[in-house]
Amino acid sequence: MKGRFAPSPTGIMHLGNVMCALLSWLSAKSKGGTWVLRIEDLDPDRSRRQFADRLMRDLEWLGLKWDEGPYFQSERHERYAVALERLCKMDLVYPCFCTRADIMATQAPHESDGRIVYAGTCRARTYNKEDMERAALRLKVPDREIAFTDGHYGPQRLNLSRHCGDFVIRRKDGAWAYQLAVVVDDAEMGITEVVRGSDLLLSSPQQIYLAELLGYPLPSFIHLPLLCNAQGQRLSKRDKSLDMEALRANFTAEEIIGRLAFLTGLKPDNAPCTAEQLLPLFSWDKLPPERQIGL
Numbered sequence: 464m465k466g467r468f469a470p471s472p473t474g475i476m477h478l479g480n481v482m483c484a485l486l487s488w489l490s491a492k493s494k495g496g497t498w499v500l501r502i503e504d505l506d507p508d509r510s511r512r513q514f515a516d517r518l519m520r521d522l523e524w525l526g527l528k529w530d531e532g533p534y535f536q537s538e539r540h541e542r543y544a545v546a547l548e549r550l551c552k553m554d555l556v557y558p559c560f561c562t563r564a565d566i567m568a569t570q571a572p573h574e575s576d577g578r579i580v581y582a583g584t585c586r587a588r589t590y591n592k593e594d595m596e597r598a599a600l601r602l603k604v605p606d607r608e609i610a611f612t613d614g615h616y617g618p619q620r621l622n623l624s625r626h627c628g629d630f631v632i633r634r635k636d637g638a639w640a641y642q643l644a645v646v647v648d649d650a651e652m653g654i655t656e657v658v659r660g661s662d663l664l665l666s667s668p669q670q671i672y673l674a675e676l677l678g679y680p681l682p683s684f685i686h687l688p689l690l691c692n693a694q695g696q697r698l699s700k701r702d703k704s705l706d707m708e709a710l711r712a713n714f715t716a717e718e719i720i721g722r723l724a725f726l727t728g729l730k731p732d733n734a735p736c737t738a739e740q741l742l743p744l745f746s747w748d749k750l751p752p753e754r755q756i757g758l
């Protein structure tokens with residue numbers, strides 16, 4: 464059994480990131496498994512090495528030691544290129560020259576959650592090899608439902624052509640899209656359990672589809688409720704009072720772990736404890752069923 468924590472080094476970790484790290488660590492360790500640390504630094508504009516160093520120091524301070532890694536996605540380009548080549552050979556990839564304005568012009572106004580469904584505008588265009596190098600690359604998706612069972616939220620099904628349409632697997636600037644990188648990495652690192660925030664629940668079918676195409680075994684998925692601030696908004700890097708900088712200044716590691724154990728239902732009280740001490744108490748069944756956990 465192998466789990467992983469895969470943060471993006473675009474800022475200092477906040478309490479929500481720590482909750483995700485803690486629960487994936489507990490799940491792996493309580494089953495005698497391996498916990499992998501992978502730094503998802505594919506976005507060159509937003510990723511910073513200093514944040515990667517900082518989050519590793521914070522994980523160590525919290526007592527969440529990884530067994531394998533850190534792997535850096537920015538050092539794994541060739542692996543993603545091999546996967547892309549395989550998808551191209553299946554005739555499933557094409558260049559897209561649409562601007563954001565082009566895509567917005569094709570959107571039906573009913574998409575209330577703000578997601579964008581690509582209408583397949585460039586699918587039928589003819590293109591040459593050079594076009595593949597200078598445009599965003601999209602993966603053709605089928606008009607069928609993809610079903611899976613989430614370890615926390617239960618059965619899910621989604622039709623990719625209606626949910627997102629053909630999606631980008633390499634950006635116009637050459638940066639690999641999250642969806643492709645995460646699938647290649649989870650497979651190559653032998654990850655069997657993916658634990659992460661419920662904001663990524665609906666991206667799982669894209670990854671399942673990609674994994675199927677590439678012939679990879681599927682990990683199990685467990686999505687977590689998101690921690691929310693006093694205003695009911697999910698925590699973000701803007702909530703400075705709940706980032707590791709502020710938390711370390713005001714609390715011990717045991718106080719932070721104890722508080723998270725209470726919020727996630729692992730313990731009936733807030734009493735300080737170590738991650739290690741939570742191992743015998745850990746069970747996914749204790750996690751609240753809601754999509755959000757208020758602080």
Ligand SMILES: [Zn+2]
Nearest residue numbers: 559560561585
């Ligand atoms: Zn297009």
